[in-house]
Amino acid sequence: MKRQILTLWVGLLVLVLVACGPQPTAPDQETTEPVAETPVDTTEPSVIDEEPLPTVAPTETAVPAGGTTAQAGDLLQRILNRGNLICGVNGGLPGFSNLEPDGTFSGFDADFCRAVAAAVFGDPEQVEFRPLSTQERFTALQTGEVDVLFRNTTWTLSRDTSAMDFGPTTFYDGQGIMVRADLGATTLQDLEGADICVQSGTTTELNLTDNFRAQGISFNPVVFEEIDPTYNAYSEGRCDAVTSDISQLISRRTTFEDPTAHEILDVVLSKEPLAPAIAQGDSQWRDVVSWVVYTTIQAEEFGINSTNIEDFFDTENPDIRRFLGIDGELGAGLGLSNDFTVTVIQRVGNYAEIFDRNLGPDTPFNLDRGQNATWLNGGLLYSPPFR
Amino acid sequence: MSEQAISPLPTRPPFWRDVRILAILGQVAFVLIIAVVAGMLYANVTSGMQRLGIVGGFDFMNQTAGFDIGVRPIPYSPSDTYWRAFRVGVINTLLVSILGIVLATLLGLLIGIAQLSSNWLVARLAQSYVVIFRHVPVLVQLFFWYQAVFLRLPRIQNAIELPGPIYLSNKGLIMVGLTATPSTSWWFGFIFIGVLGAVMIWYWLKRRQERTGQQAPRFLISLLVVATTTIIGWLVLATPPLELSIPERRGLNYRGGFELTPEYAALLVGLVIYTAAFIAEIVRAGIQGVAKGQKEAARALGLSASQSLRLVILPQALRIIIPPTTSQYLNLAKNSSLAIAIGYPDLFSVSRTIMNQTAQTVPMIGLIMFSYLIISLITSLFMNLYNRSVRLVER
Known part of the structure; x- marks a missing residue:
């Protein structure tokens, strides 16, 4: 009996201590400071629990020191401490980001993740890919589960103002409609009364409705949460058409039994600039992501790629010297190494190389550069100057 | 301290x-x-x-929704508000839950009784049913019903045509339906009066039987009363309260008529079959929980097997059956949120679209939880009332 009471008493004491410990108002207890100062950190342990690097322990103590200054600039430092970049991708979209049989991720978006990792760590492989559904992606970004989202995400005003910021567009896309070829449809009017498969959690649903409403055509949406059931329902004939970004339709069409039996209508329902997204409010990290993207574009403008870059090391062109970090302090200004552009181009490549490797003529997608050519070639890609 | x-x-x-x-x-x-x-x-x-600059509150729900919903039990267009879209979702959830609860109860009762059948084959079949469907996760079953059964029906070009006409394809079941006219609500008034009268007559006949022992076919008489007022209402009203709507092929689909989508069918079938397996076990436990002497006494009184089940065993078994069955009803209603996996626009699915368009995740999650809470509370309220009416009267 006595021992029972003692146990109860000790248990009670422990409970009270636990209850008092993490109270956000406790100002003088050093151990509680990470919780009080940076609420995001409460979700961090799950992210870094399998972290092999020995720098983890210092991370915990280092954060309060950084936290005393300001929010801005936190993320880059935390990524550096963590030792790898966590990049949110689609994971099921061949050509953009796709999980390969050997466990690696391939694709256009995945390569941009690698480019950011190359810029930050000097090594494109120091990146951890996190496949996310369309619905999960923004939550994952907002809670800090991923550092950056290269997940064919359309840049829109409402998204930009609500809880996230966007980097420069990496891929200019548009929403299209794919139908079975034997339907004989060529315009939206031919789809009167059609059942149309859509994946939820995208701007696609809204664009589809807007376009059909504007033309007074009735249709029935069938909305799925995941990408695979969406295309499965379409290929089984549940839906007459499926709508998504044209790049995605082309990509998924290659996975069908008979790709030639499906055609993409010559109708563009919307502008879909696909851009990297980062959590709102960290302008230094946003700058890093943006200028890594610009690096690939600017390199193509200069004609620099991974094979010929060494020829430019002794160039006299001051623009290129600044761009490659030979002159000036541009990289350091971003909080990166001064020659981060060289690493990005050498290890990942310029925009043309990334595009061709994943989507170009040698791939099953055989995508035309179209709007995704540089401005010099009549496209929309344009990098602000590196100076 | x-x-x-x-x-x-x-x-x-x-x-x-x-x-x-x-x-x-x-x-x-x-x-x-x-x-x-x-x-x-x-x-x-x-x-x-605050850090992310999200404003709380529900004002955004008054904005125009802008997206369409595939299944619309109430009039809805993309120019309606988010609230209206949300209501469509709630009604879609209720459509599955209520019908699902009714069907799961009937099927569960049947299987539960069959498990105890003296017929070897019937009992074994019922037992294997329970084993199979109780042990496979409901999401897997939903995918099975949707992708392996309903989507495997023929395409609409080769739809199976049954007399009626009924068209069956992997776009769903389309058959002759009824549409409301302006006089429909008046007609419902007549039916309501009929039901009210029928209930009164039923109770009066029951009282009379208890007093004098005179028997009368109460059920038949009550039914007759409802039928009479229904027909009188139809004849009295100037325009017929319901009109036939015959489906016809227009564009890529059938228009008009009554349509049952494969998503709804898969969700309903999946939930009913899954939940019925649990209810069957509860029913079996309930029946076995009634003292053996009760059954023997019923036999001794000369009641037939079905009479003894209906009049002696089940009323007592209900006391045991109802509380756990309530949890199964709640489970069914909550499991209906898995609709999102197979494309049925229930309240969760519609809310996810709203969340995605407005980025108002926290208020929407709150609203979703609140809605399921209300549905669950109402279900348990009714079940508790029913439970009170069948439990043993303590003297």
Whole structure:
């Protein structure tokens, strides 16, 4: 009996201590400071629990020191401490980001993740890919589960103002409609009364409705949460058409039994600039992501790629010297190494190389550069100057 | 909280060893912990929302929804508000839940009784049903029904045509339907009066039987009363209250008529079959829980097997059956949120679209939880009332 009471008493004491410990108002207890100062950190342990690097322990103590200054600039430092970049991708979209049989991720978006990792760590492989559904992606970004989202995400005003910021567009896309070829449809009017498969959690649903409403055509949406059931329902004939970004339709069409039996209508329902997204409010990290993207574009403008870059090391062109970090302090200004552009181009490549490797003529997608050519070639890609 | 205690009275132990005080302290600490954790969560959410610049509140729900919904039990167009879209979702959830509960009850009752059948084959079949469907996750079953059964029906070009006409394809079941006209509500008034009259007559006949022992086919008479007022209403009203709507092929689909989508069918079938397996076990336990002597006594009185089941065993088994069945009903209603996996626009699915368009995740999640809570509370309220009416009257 006595021992029972003692146990109860000790248990009670422990409970009270636990209850008092993490109270956000406790100002003088050093151990509680990470919780009080940076609420995001409460979700961090799950992210870094399998972290092999020995720098983890210092991370915990280092954060309060950084936290005393300001929010801005936190993320880059935390990524550096963590030792790898966590990049949110689609994971099921061949050509953009796709999980390969050997466990690696391939694709256009995945390569941009690698480019950011190359810029930050000097090594494109120091990146951890996190496949996310369309619905999960923004939550994952907002809670800090991923550092950056290269997940064919359309840049829109409402998204930009609500809880996230966007980097420069990496891929200019548009929403299209794919139908079975034997339907004989060529315009939206031919789809009167059609059942149309859509994946939820995208701007696609809204664009589809807007376009059909504007033309007074009735249709029935069938909305799925995941990408695979969406295309499965379409290929089984549940839906007459499926709508998504044209790049995605082309990509998924290659996975069908008979790709030639499906055609993409010559109708563009919307502008879909696909851009990297980062959590709102960290302008230094946003700058890093943006200028890594610009690096690939600017390199193509200069004609620099991974094979010929060494020829430019002794160039006299001051623009290129600044761009490659030979002159000036541009990289350091971003909080990166001064020659981060060289690493990005050498290890990942310029925009043309990334595009061709994943989507170009040698791939099953055989995508035309179209709007995704540089401005010099009549496209929309344009990098602000590196100076 | 000091550990130094004032010296206690000689008759009582010191307070840190007084079980009564410790019990109270324990409860106080428990409440404190809950309050602190809740406070931390709230502070975390609000600070997070502030940091990200999200404004709380439900004003956004009055904006135009802009997206369409595939299944519309009430009139809805993309120019309606988010509230309206949300209501469509709630009604879609109710359509599955209510019909699902009714069908799962009937099927579960049947299987549960069949498990105890003296017919070897029937009993084994019923038992294997329970084993199979109770042990496979409901999401897997939903995918099975949707992708392996309903999507495998022929395409609409080769739709199976049954007399009626009924068209069956993997776009769903389309058949002749009824549409409302302006006089429909008046007609429902007539039916309501009929039902009211039928209930009164039923009770009056029951009373009479209890007093005098005179038997009358109560059920038949009540049904006749409802049927009479229904027909009178139809004849009295100037325009017929319902019109036939015959499906016709227009564009890529059939228009008009009554349509059952494969998503709804898969969800309903999946939930009913899954939940019925659990209800069957509950029913079996309930029946076996009735004392054996009751059955023997019923036999001794000369009641037939079905009479003894209906009049003696089931009424007593219900006392045991109803409380656990209530949880199964709640499970069915909540499991209906898995609709999102197979493309049925229930309240969860519609809310996800709203969340995605407005980025108002926290208020929407709150609204979703609140809606399921209300649905569950109403279900358990009815079940508790019913439970009260069948439980043993204590004298």
